[in-house]
Amino acid sequence: MTQSNLIDFDTKTQSFHLHNDDISYVLGIEAGGVLAHLYYGQRIKQYHGHLKSPRLDRGFSGNLPKSSDRTYSLDAILREYSYEGDGDFRTPALVVRQADGSRSAFFKYQDYTISDGKPTLAGLPATYVVDEHEAQTLTVNLVDEVSQLTLAMRYTIYRQRPVITRSVQIINNGEQAVHLEKIASMMIDLPVGEKDVISLLGGHANERNINREPITFGTKTFQSRRGTTSHHMNNFIAIADTQTNEFKGEVVGLSFVYSGNHKEEVSKDPYGTYRIAVGINDDQFDWEVAAKDSFQAPEVIMTYSNTGLNGMSQALHNLLQQRMVRSKYKNSVRPIVVNNWEATFMDFDEARLQPIVDEAKDMGIEMFVLDDGWFGHRDDDNTSLGDWQVLAKKFPQGLQHFANYIHERDLQFGIWFEPEMISIDSDLYKNHPEYMLKVPNRTPSPSRNQFVLDIGRPEVRENIHSQMKAIFDNTDIDYVKWDMNRNLTDIYATDLPASRQGEVMHRYVLGLYQLLEELTTEYPDILWEGCSGGGGRIDAGFMYYMPQSWTSDNTDAVARMKIQYGTSLAYPISSFTSHVSEAPNQQTGRYTSLQTRGAVAMSSVFGYELDLTQMTDDEKQAVKEQVAQYKQMRQLVQYGQYSRLIDPNEGNRCAWMFVSDDKNEALVFSFNILSQAQPENKMLKLVDLDADKVYEDVATGDEFGGDELMHAGIYEPAVFSDFNAMIYHYKAK
Ligand code: DGJ
Numbered sequence: 001m002t003q004s005n006l007i008d009f010d011t012k013t014q015s016f017h018l019h020n021d022d023i024s025y026v027l028g029i030e031a032g033g034v035l036a037h038l039y040y041g042q043r044i045k046q047y048h049g050h051l052k053s054p055r056l057d058r059g060f061s062g063n064l065p066k067s068s069d070r071t072y073s074l075d076a077i078l079r080e081y082s083y084e085g086d087g088d089f090r091t092p093a094l095v096v097r098q099a100d101g102s103r104s105a106f107f108k109y110q111d112y113t114i115s116d117g118k119p120t121l122a123g124l125p126a127t128y129v130v131d132e133h134e135a136q137t138l139t140v141n142l143v144d145e146v147s148q149l150t151l152a153m154r155y156t157i158y159r160q161r162p163v164i165t166r167s168v169q170i171i172n173n174g175e176q177a178v179h180l181e182k183i184a185s186m187m188i189d190l191p192v193g194e195k196d197v198i199s200l201l202g203g204h205a206n207e208r209n210i211n212r213e214p215i216t217f218g219t220k221t222f223q224s225r226r227g228t229t230s231h232h233m234n235n236f237i238a239i240a241d242t243q244t245n246e247f248k249g250e251v252v253g254l255s256f257v258y259s260g261n262h263k264e265e266v267s268k269d270p271y272g273t274y275r276i277a278v279g280i281n282d283d284q285f286d287w288e289v290a291a292k293d294s295f296q297a298p299e300v301i302m303t304y305s306n307t308g309l310n311g312m313s314q315a316l317h318n319l320l321q322q323r324m325v326r327s328k329y330k331n332s333v334r335p336i337v338v339n340n341w342e343a344t345f346m347d348f349d350e351a352r353l354q355p356i357v358d359e360a361k362d363m364g365i366e367m368f369v370l371d372d373g374w375f376g377h378r379d380d381d382n383t384s385l386g387d388w389q390v391l392a393k394k395f396p397q398g399l400q401h402f403a404n405y406i407h408e409r410d411l412q413f414g415i416w417f418e419p420e421m422i423s424i425d426s427d428l429y430k431n432h433p434e435y436m437l438k439v440p441n442r443t444p445s446p447s448r449n450q451f452v453l454d455i456g457r458p459e460v461r462e463n464i465h466s467q468m469k470a471i472f473d474n475t476d477i478d479y480v481k482w483d484m485n486r487n488l489t490d491i492y493a494t495d496l497p498a499s500r501q502g503e504v505m506h507r508y509v510l511g512l513y514q515l516l517e518e519l520t521t522e523y524p525d526i527l528w529e530g531c532s533g534g535g536g537r538i539d540a541g542f543m544y545y546m547p548q549s550w551t552s553d554n555t556d557a558v559a560r561m562k563i564q565y566g567t568s569l570a571y572p573i574s575s576f577t578s579h580v581s582e583a584p585n586q587q588t589g590r591y592t593s594l595q596t597r598g599a600v601a602m603s604s605v606f607g608y609e610l611d612l613t614q615m616t617d618d619e620k621q622a623v624k625e626q627v628a629q630y631k632q633m634r635q636l637v638q639y640g641q642y643s644r645l646i647d648p649n650e651g652n653r654c655a656w657m658f659v660s661d662d663k664n665e666a667l668v669f670s671f672n673i674l675s676q677a678q679p680e681n682k683m684l685k686l687v688d689l690d691a692d693k694v695y696e697d698v699a700t701g702d703e704f705g706g707d708e709l710m711h712a713g714i715y716e717p718a719v720f721s722d723f724n725a726m727i728y729h730y731k732a733k
Contacts, residue, residue, distance in 0.1 A: 006136040006157045007114045013049035016112070016138055018157040018164060023304045025157065025164055026051070027080050027140075032064040033108030035140060035153070037078040037189050041250065042306050053077035058271070062087010065106065076271050078189035081142075081153060081168065083107060084182075091219055091265050093187035093277050094168075097286075098147055099176035107142035107151045114138050118156045118165070123510050125257055125544030126299045127156075127165055127323045134159055148174035149289075158323075162304045162315050171294040179502075180287040184263075184279030185256065186300040192272040194242040197222075198251075198309075199264070200234035200566055205554035205587055207231045207535040208566035210649060214242065215274060219267040223281050227260060227452075227488025227505055228532060229539040235262040236539075236570035238312060239276060246644050247308045247687065253316055254278050255570055257324075257541045258298040260509035261285070284491060286502025301540060309569065310643045310687070317572035317642065320543055325575075327520070327547040329527050333634045334548060334574065335366035335412055336627055337479075337607035342555065342581045344611065346373030346380060349394040350402050359612035361409040363620065364627040367479060368406050369414035369607075374399070376426060381485075382449045385421040386428030386435075388467040403476045414479030414527075415471070419464045420512065421450050421485065428463070435460045437504075439492040447486035454493055456507030461515045472523055482516075482546065484532040516545040529577065535563070538571060548575050548605055555581035555609060556588040557600040558723055561654040561671055564604060565644060568656070574638040578602075579609035580626070592723040594619060596671070598626040599725035603656065603669050605638060606630045633729070636660055636667055643687050648673065655684060663690040663706075668728040675722050685713035695730040703733070 008017045015028035015038060026038040026047045038051040053076065061075035074087040083094040085104035096105050117132035129135045135158045142151040150171040157164050166186040172178060195215045199222045200208040213220075222237060224230035235258060240251035254276065256262050261281035268274050278300050289295045301319065305311030321330065338360045340353060357368050375391055376384025390399045406413045422429055422436050429436065437452045438444045444451055453460050471477070493504045520528055530537055530546040534553035542549065552563045560578060567576050578601040584591045601607070608623070615623065630637075640658035648654035648671070655670040670684055689695065689706035696703050704714070709730070716726065 003133045003159070006159055007138045009112065009114070010047065013047060015047055015049065016140070017047050018138065018155060019043055020157060020159050020162075022162045023157075023164070025155070028052070029109045030077065031072060032067065033110075033142070034064075034074070034077070035080040035109060035142060037080050040188065040190070040252070041304065062089075076269075076273075078191060078273060079187070081107075081151070081187050090269060090275050091267055091277060092182065093184035093279070094151070095180070095182040095282065096144075096147070096149065097179040097181050099178060103181070105144045105147065105149070107144050107149075110141045110143045110150070112138060112140045119154070121167060121296055121299060123513060124296060124298050125324070125513065125541040126167075127257070127301060127319060128326075129323070147176075147178060148172070149178065158319075161319055163319055164302045165299050166302065167297055167299045169294055169296045170289055172289045172291055175291050177288050177290045180285075180289060180295055182279075182282035182285065183287070183295065183297050184277040185297040186254070186279070186302070187275065187277040190239070190274040190276065195274060196240045196242050196244075197266045198238040198240060198569070200236055200569065202231055204231045204533055204536070205552060206559070207538070207552050207563055208234055208569070209562060210566045210569060210647070212240075215239075215266055215268050217268050217270070219265055222264040222266075223283075224262050225281055225283050227491075227508060228484065229259050229262070229537045229542070230487070231532075231534065231536040234539065234570065235264065237264045237266070237278070238309070238569070239266070239274070240309070245308055246310050246647070249308050250304075250306050251309055251312050253301075253303040253305075253312045253570065255301040255303070255316065255540045256298065257301060257539075257544075258509065259512065259537055259539050259541045261505050280506060284502065284505055286500075287506065288500050288503070298541065313569055313644070314641055316570060320540060321572045321574060321639070324540060324543045325547045326544060327528065328524055329547055331639065333638055334527070334605045335479075336364070336630060337367040337369050337414060337579075338365050338612060339369040339371055339579060339607060339609045341371035342586055342609040346378060348373065350397070350405070353402070354405060355613045356611065357406055357409060357411060359620070361411060363612065363624045364631070365411065365608065367412040367414050369416070369479065369481060370402070371416045371481070372418070372483070374415070383423050383425040385418055385423040385450050386426040386453070388417065388464075388471060390471075399471070399475045407476060412478035413476060414481065415477055416481045416483060417468065418483040418485060419468060419515070420453055420455050422453050423450055432463070434494060435463070437488065437492065438490050442490065444490040447489070450486055452486065452488050452490075454504075454508070455515060456493060456504060456511035457495055461511055465515060465518060468519060469522070472526070477526060479527040479529065481529045481531050481550065484537060513541075513545070520545050535567065535576070538567065538576065543575055548577055551576040551578055551604070554587045555579055556585035556590050557592040557597045558590060558673060559588055560600050561648040561673075564600070565648055565654060565656070568642060568644060573604050573642050573658075577605040577607060579607040581608075582610040594622050596723050596725040598622075599669055599671070599727055602626065602630050602633065603637065606634065633667055636665055640667070641688055645684065645687070646670070652676070653682065657686060657688075659688040663688070663693065664732040666695070666730040668730070670716060670726045670728070672716075672719055672724040673722070675720050675724075679718055682716040682718070683713045684716055686710050690732065693732040695732050698729040698731055704730070
């Protein structure tokens, strides 16, 4: 069947219109071959050419070369991409250091292509299509005539998603090398209006707090300079109208598909327009593009919603789940694990772990995860990273013996690695001190008393690859937790000349992606879980290799409400994991009930992280019931439509819910944080249900119309204890 076009070029208005049923994105070729931004938002049928930036003599703006038109202000028109040196004095997306040392360029429109489908980005993670008709891709080529650099701007629009992806590539057709000092993956100028920027910031054990602020004059930068995505600032931002809330209003989400240094710049200029740029952080970045070579910048996903933040998140969740994750487990319900980290830390051996496995079996748990401390001679975190051989003292009969023990009990076996790291106290360091990231004649900075391998170098990757392979080929392993417990310092690669040391951070990420690509394709049956001291590397790019990640080292139920609420803004529920740990909590000292810890953890990919053998009989019985309950609900939790209802950052409550695709089933999780005397009446209004269906509360048998639950709502019971959790389960009759 022929499918309608998603991208049109109108010769009369010289504009490209990317459209589907929901959205339109219009860009045009302005005088002088400048690529201008015209419109992005709700679908319009046709663009008639009236949105060219108003012509006005903006004093002190650059004008077009060879033109006497003073009203063509390069500093003020809305652009699709900008570069240093042409009279647009706003934040540039691209800075090229030319062979003559200048930073001048003028990229002029040359030609375009429109093709079905979506090309892959060599060596980089990216969203994909499974059918060529699912999307169309526009490539607009701009050329800097003097240096013969081509700037290929790529836009893909999906047919049935409110999603456009963007990336850029520099192709050097000239005779001399140039240096990229900055190359954002996307930039957009938006017209006047009052807008907020939403970011996800925090720190270790406190990731992805939702931070919303008005965009005011000047430039605000969100970034990581840590070599990785970071706990501190996630590489997702959203630009929302000030009136937009969870349920209503316009918002655009921007997800950077990358796991290294990133920068999101948000500016407002004196003419009231906005400039947004997202890409690799230009700090510590300088990439040489040799003659006849090219550089591909990573992808940015743009998700438009006019149904508020939930609409944006839902579109993004579905896209990432279905068109970023490639794992064979992408649509499978994920196993319930017990992880021994908070139970034993590194103080264990097989005999100590076996009873935990036995308890897990009895409780219906499906996987045992052996965390840090099983290799080298590691009894604490000062040693052995890089020596991925089994510590015989802890596993006297070998690791396969323990794997058998677990598998004989019908559980799966998972194991922890931290492949990118090296300890000074390791055989790897003794044999290959040169594998460590380190600047000659300087003493490298430790962090958690460990150092980083230069994974950008092939021989380093090969060493780690072969060590991991030896474990995988000799042990039946079902799951791997890939951890990373420090950020990058001492940035220097021994295989690069001084003039190219600005490439090291990005080469690290490319090397990491290559290693992940090799291992995940070689071992596709392993369920891979990302981790970086909790959620330090949760980003869209990592999901290309690992369908799930450990959300945070903070397992406290109350702290997790905010962390999980924030994480859900940009990441699907099936992609982040949550465990019930002991009370009082090891990170906060807070006591919460097993029921509340269970309800918070059951709101994503579920497991336990405590010593099951130390529980009372009543607690063990409660765990059995939780496990059975989660097995009933996990399809809906992991793959249903998720909505945030009440933001824990705004008061004493938190709520979210899940609805099945056919709208026949809904689960609602509601938390009351602190108890109050004479509390206000608490009402809860649900969303996404079928207004015409009648739903039964499974626990009470009470019946409600879908419209009643959504518009009239329900009263929640008054509770007189702290940290209370309610789970409501509705089924259509
Ligand atoms: C940090 C992780 O987030 C923890 O879950 C645990 O695996 C430790 N590292 C082990 O060192």
